[in-house]
Amino acid sequence: MKVEFDQSRPIYLQIIEDIKRQIATGVLKPGDKLPSQRDLAVQLQVNANTVQRAYREMELLGIVETLRGQGTFVRAERSIVEETRGDMVSTLVEEFVTAMQALGYDAEAILLHVRQKLADTAGNGGERNGK
Amino acid sequence: MKVEFDQSRPIYLQIIEDIKRQIATGVLKPGDKLPSQRDLAVQLQVNANTVQRAYREMELLGIVETLRGQGTFVRAERSIVEETRGDMVSTLVEEFVTAMQALGYDAEAILLHVRQKLADTAGNGGERNGK
């Protein structure tokens, strides 16, 4: 697995975001078992304590559930999955639009840039199945 | 001035981003004098050394120019201003689109969300003068 972490942000937060994304996209489903703290630590080439911290935080967030001696599992009922997904999207869009407006772009200009980027991506093998 | 800093990221980086944004949007123009390190520190309620670090970094980036004993000035010739602006937008759009795709959204869905957000913002007193 890839180990790319943004050097300027806490790793444990990035681990949480990654797992939340996997839950939101259905890669991880309710009831699924997460890798053990030790395993994920090896996989991400990170210290076990860092993974431990990420898992603990997610437990407090109600995203996962821990069974001592057995492992950590995706707790999310349907509603929570969708809520998580919704929250992530809202935050993303919110921050993007705000930042673009702060740079002086109006609605049209923002949409234009997004369309352009999407067109580029579609061209470069970044083919996405249309569902 | 407001002092809101993202707790999870280095303050000196956020100071740099803010100033780059001001340059990109024309709030700060080539030749303009930045606040002195001490003044900005007071203004942002941050230690002078933190501002010092931000200024030093920007000097290395070629964004500003320092005249010992006089102050720090926006160095950017036209070309650099536009380049800075372009870089910031590219990065923003790139990261936004990538993140949305990682969440499983296709082009249409992404555009829809952006349009929706823009519509909201336009409605809520977030009125932007049409230049």
Add this chain to the structure above:
DNA sequence: CTTAGTGCACTAGGCGCCTAGTGCACTATT
């Protein structure tokens, strides 16, 4: 020359993130 404003270098310490290592409690399997 004196004074004020500036950039800049330096020391010292607090705090959070991360690493490293150890040990214990619990569960499931054998």
Add this chain to the structure above:
DNA sequence: AATAGTGCACTAGGCGCCTAGTGCACTAAG
């Protein structure tokens, strides 16, 4: 009972960011 896998707590240390404070060199204005 023994073993392996798990979550979890604890200690110790390194490092980066930030704060706090001081002093020096340079520039401009009086």
